[in-house]
Amino acid sequence: AQSVTQLDSHVSVSEGTPVLLRCNYSSSYSPSLFWYVQHPNKGLQLLLKYTSAATLVKGINGFEAEFKKSETSFHLTKPSAHMSDAAEYFCVVGLSGTYKYIFGTGTRLKVLA
């Protein structure tokens, strides 16, 4: 069965330090993988998307994610956190050949001044 696990429900970092948000997936086929960000009282905004091209995917606002098939992971990183990065982040698996998407439970990122 396909699934997605976000390993941390909350992450706190200091401004200017690196960000790592972890995501593991389980899929029978090569999945499409997404990271979305949701700021308070806003909708979900696409950060980046992996679709079996380059394994290192660059997104908006300095975020990037690396697809590691051997580890079934798609962790989200950013070299230097900004206060405006404080939000909830969702890892999403798109099931190949279907309309279905599986959402992780989200990781709330807190950025400390």
Added chain:
Amino acid sequence: DAGVIQSPRHEVTEMGQEVTLRCKPISGHNSLFWYRQTMMRGLELLIYFNNNVPIDDSGMPEDRFSAKMPNASFSTLKIQPSEPRDSAVYFCASSLWVGGQVQETQYFGPGTRLLVL
């Protein structure tokens, strides 16, 4: 493009009243999703339309919920009668489904925050 448009942004109603949420997908998209987000259950898919046809409504909680898509540019989600447990944020999302192996990006609206008293 204006993105996915939802209205109203906020709705406060009393138990038993009818609530209608509206969504305008991105022009040219052929897939539309309604989701519900709560603290307890996260994001849940309620219903999926493709080319205006409901394909999967297995996530609709019960008969009090109904959804329509009369044309490619408009969809509604109706709750009648509403109950306090329906309080949540309801998102509409659209995408362009081409039937290939690669999943297309879903674009989300800003959501409707519903409070049923």
